[in-house]
Amino acid sequence: MSDEAYNRLQEAIISGELRPGERLRDYELAERLGTSKTPIRHALDRLADHGLVEMQRNRYTRVAPIDLDQVRNAVDLFGDIWIGSVRHVMPRIQDDDTAYLAELAGEMSTAVKDRDVVCFGVALRATATGFARIEGNASRAVVIDRLGPQIRRFSQHAKDAFDWDVVGAFVVSLREAILERDASKTRAVLVAFFDDALPAIIDRAEEQDLTPSGAPE
Incomplete structure (x- = not known):
């Protein structure tokens, strides 16, 4: 219950x-x-x-109000965890692992085409969790799960701040890097997304006042 x-x-x-x-x-x-x-x-x-x-x-x-500083911290930690998995996974990735991760990236592509923030977030977390599971690192998967709700709530309110062209380019580059089994390229794609693309979305949401900070009691 x-x-x-x-x-x-x-x-x-x-x-x-x-x-x-x-x-x-x-x-x-x-x-x-x-x-x-x-x-x-x-x-x-x-x-x-x-x-x-x-x-x-x-x-x-x-x-709780939507605290954009907390959202930024959650995004930073999410990115760090994912990039940490890449360092361990890519040097020993197998064919079935590559196919699995590429399939998850394909789900992100579908969400981008549909401009569906919710489905994109689900697929993004599933892909990050997929890396953690292939690595065999349950603690990374747990932290990703804990970060998910706060990031999801922000995304729901700030969907008008999404730059879908940038997000779509990220998904294409990530899928290519995974299929090439290129650890350096995969890390670079993720660094650009978590250091530049997502912070820019948060900044636009703040500028456009898309995230309510509170309601009358």
């Missing part, structure tokens, strides 16, 4: 159904989701750990 409550509340926050700054009362959420307060409290603890909820002991719990 805690997992179900967590997943449903997470999606409501990421989609904007629950707005930044909105108060979260466990008894109201329990009634809304048809469960007891205990699973709700467990779910809120996990959401707070992922930066989606703010909890003030004996005061209130509310949906």
Whole structure:
């Protein structure tokens, strides 16, 4: 029940159904989701750990604002983790690994063609996680999973700031580098994406005020 409550509340926050700054009362959420307060409290603890909820002991719990500095930090860490996997994976990558990663890159290409931020984010995380799994590094996969919700929420609100031409060029270059099994090229593509392309999207979102910082209590 805690997992179900967590997943449903997470999606409501990421989609904007629950707005930044909105108060979260466990008894109201329990009634809304048809469960007891205990699973709700467990779910809120996990959401707070992922930066989606703010909890003030004996005061209130509310949906956390979208903090662009935290988003930047999450993007930096995501990139570092992925690039770290590349260093270990590419020198010993096998044919089936290459085909698997190229297929995931193909899913990113489809999302780019459809201008679908949600599907692109899912495919991006799946590709990064794919590298971690091939490496055999479960801790990298866990951190990617923890970073996902915060980045997903930003992407949902800031989809109008995406430069799809730049994102599309990244996907093409990444797939080529994977198929060539070129570690240096793969790292360079990822560095450019995480150091330049994604920060530029965040900056545009900030300039265009696309990410709400809070709602009236």
